[in-house]
Amino acid sequence: MRMESMVCRLNKSIYGLKQESRQWYLKFDKVITTFGFSENKFDECIYLKVSGSKFIFLVLYVDDILLASSDFQLLKSTKEMLSKSFDMKDMGEAHFVLGIEILRDRSRCLLGLSQKSYIEKVLKRFTMEKCSKVELPIGKGDKLNKSQSPANELENEQMKLRPYASLVGSIMYAQVCTRPDLAFVVSVLGRFQANPGEPHWVAAKKVLRYLQGTKSHMLIYSKVEKLEIVAYTDSDLAGCTDDRKSTTGYVFVLVGGAVSWKSAKQTIVATLTMEAEFIGCFEATKQAAWIKNFITNVRIMDSIAGPLKIYCDKKSCYFLL
DSSP, rough: OOOGOOOOOOOOOOOTTTTHHHHHHHHHHHHHHTTTTEEEEEEEEEEEETTTTTEEEEETTTTTEEEEOOOOHHHHEEEEEEEHOOOOOOOOSOETTTTTEEEEEETEEEEEEHHHHHHHHHHHHHOOOTTOSSSOOOOOOOOOOOGGGGOOOHHHHHTTTHHHHHHHHHHHHHHHHOGGHHHHHHHHGGSSSSSOHHHHHHHHHHHHHHHHHHHHEEEEEEEEESSSOEEEEOOOHHHHHHHHOEEEEEEEETTTTEEEEEEEOSSSSSSSHHHHHHHHHHHHHHHHHHHHHHHHHHHOGGGGOOEEEESOOOHHHHHHO
């Protein structure tokens, strides 16, 4: 009998199949909800269990789990439940998660998120661990456009030797996790992924030189009397010389640190500064709506249930709103 003509029906999921991650999530969700956890409707990888005045959060990232609780016994019982249901290793208090270092200063009620170790690994991977420092990741005079892409086959072959996509992706991970100051330059560099040229490669390495001098920078959150989220948004006008589209940026701040940020080219061509700023405010407002819904589902942050403040620097846009 020829085996290639046979089909096997599986009794359970096998690691590596495309259905495997989905089956794992369904299994985990069933177990954790049976134990009294409820899923956040606006981020399905965050669970909450409330028992009287006590609560515990569970954050799931693939098969890595973070627990945060107001009560030690509730934390202990959750760990016991998880260890009975899955093969689990208790790593103790979280210090490193997904390349992010968690720093605590309990005497001053401060918490920091740093990627210094990750950035040092990136610098070493691209042989830039001894590079000179620069003050900015991208300057006003750094003009990047598609005309700087390879103009002939020789230049194209030379650029194939440059790991441009890998470098931009490595910088992007730091930007997504803890470095909002990289959001704009990552957005710009990402526009040339399909056909990068030597000037784009030099600009990407300049970001590494910036990281060399700022690798110790981190997000810091502090204890406050009243929880309040504040957003700031801004836009340029026709900053992209290839299609004359504008770029929008926004950042949301909570307890002294950034919690959500973005820099992206707008999808339409704005002809006025006011129009570009209005589009930027609109993008920030969409994110504010999601944050508000997310916080509502968290259910323990009543003090920021009111309207979120969004600041922009264009009065005409303000009056239009």
